[in-house]
Amino acid sequence: MAPSFDDGNSLFNFVVRDGNGVKGMVDSGLSTVPQAYMQPPIERIDKDRARKHGHPPIDLSKLGGPEHDEVAKQIVRAAESLGFFQVVNHGVPVDLLESLKDTAHDFFSLPAEKKAVYRDDVSPTPLVKYGTSFVPQKEKALEWKDYISMQYTNDAEALQHWPEEIRDVSLEYLRTSMSMVRKLLQVLLENLGVKPEDSMIDVLVDKKMVNMNYYPTCPNPDLTVGVGRHSDMGTLTILLQDGIGGLYVKIEDDSEFGKKGEWVEIPPVPSALVINVGDMVQVLSNGKYKSAEHRVRTTNTKSRVSIPIFTMPNATAKIAPLPEVVEKDGNTLYKEF
Ligand code: OGA
Ligand code: NI
Numbered sequence: 001m002a003p004s005f006d007d008g009n010s011l012f013n014f015v016v017r018d019g020n021g022v023k024g025m026v027d028s029g030l031s032t033v034p035q036a037y038m039q040p041p042i043e044r045i046d047k048d049r050a051r052k053h054g055h056p057p058i059d060l061s062k063l064g065g066p067e068h069d070e071v072a073k074q075i076v077r078a079a080e081s082l083g084f085f086q087v088v089n090h091g092v093p094v095d096l097l098e099s100l101k102d103t104a105h106d107f108f109s110l111p112a113e114k115k116a117v118y119r120d121d122v123s124p125t126p127l128v129k130y131g132t133s134f135v136p137q138k139e140k141a142l143e144w145k146d147y148i149s150m151q152y153t154n155d156a157e158a159l160q161h162w163p164e165e166i167r168d169v170s171l172e173y174l175r176t177s178m179s180m181v182r183k184l185l186q187v188l189l190e191n192l193g194v195k196p197e198d199s200m201i202d203v204l205v206d207k208k209m210v211n212m213n214y215y216p217t218c219p220n221p222d223l224t225v226g227v228g229r230h231s232d233m234g235t236l237t238i239l240l241q242d243g244i245g246g247l248y249v250k251i252e253d254d255s256e257f258g259k260k261g262e263w264v265e266i267p268p269v270p271s272a273l274v275i276n277v278g279d280m281v282q283v284l285s286n287g288k289y290k291s292a293e294h295r296v297r298t299t300n301t302k303s304r305v306s307i308p309i310f311t312m313p314n315a316t317a318k319i320a321p322l323p324e325v326v327e328k329d330g331n332t333l334y335k336e337f
Pocket of ligand 2: 230231232294
């Protein structure tokens, strides 16, 4: 039976405590979103005003070949301007991408009890967390999204602790993505005048996490967001999105992509992956590479899934603008932390 979602307690109990998520709320047949999910006007997304980012995806199979320099330049240019780009021939098998999206839909279609096992406060493992936006103490509208997050430590622990329904495809996705991530970092760092040792890259991508995001259909897409504006804290993010669309990036500086402050949509491209620069790379590059704000809209037609891999430096690593860059720039924009 559909409960009342009007008061915070019953909303919390249904969505969070019982593991139904936003998806459960939608499945119960609600026709307008609860107040708690309504964004203030300034955070709402005017989808008719955003342009599409029309650049073709970058072909990574050309790295290391005769066109290496040209492709490296495309990567650098994208990281310096928008902070987002799409890649094809990335080494992650295309049928794996399809399985990942199907598996994400299957996982979120499981009965609530099955998912609720991994709720933050009861999860049998600190590596896995199932959740949904719910921070009632913050005076912030909630996001129209459910997710499961799997931290990677090593294969054995992943095999033991990640939910078995999504474990194998997620591990394979991570495994096949990492050599691409290393190559991209190599290119980005070389452009800054650094010849990165493998050990340096190891440190920068030491922590890894695979998430599955589920954005249910929404009766009031104009009032809600799937994810509100944020930048990713880590090193590089790899994102698989499905064909629904709705990922918007804020332009950090006037450039070929548009004017500072405008939002552009990263359109779905079959078999491509989206790459974005995280805060750590922005700091390392002394602000040259952009960790851009981005957000996701909701739709009333179809549920959307996305599957990001977040890479982050080792927790003890000291992150500061690279000396090679500071020397060239003559100043440093960020303190070491
Ligand atoms: C994220 C994110 C975008 C998307 O999970 O950090 O920005 O398209 N996701 O789901
Ligand atoms: Ni993000």
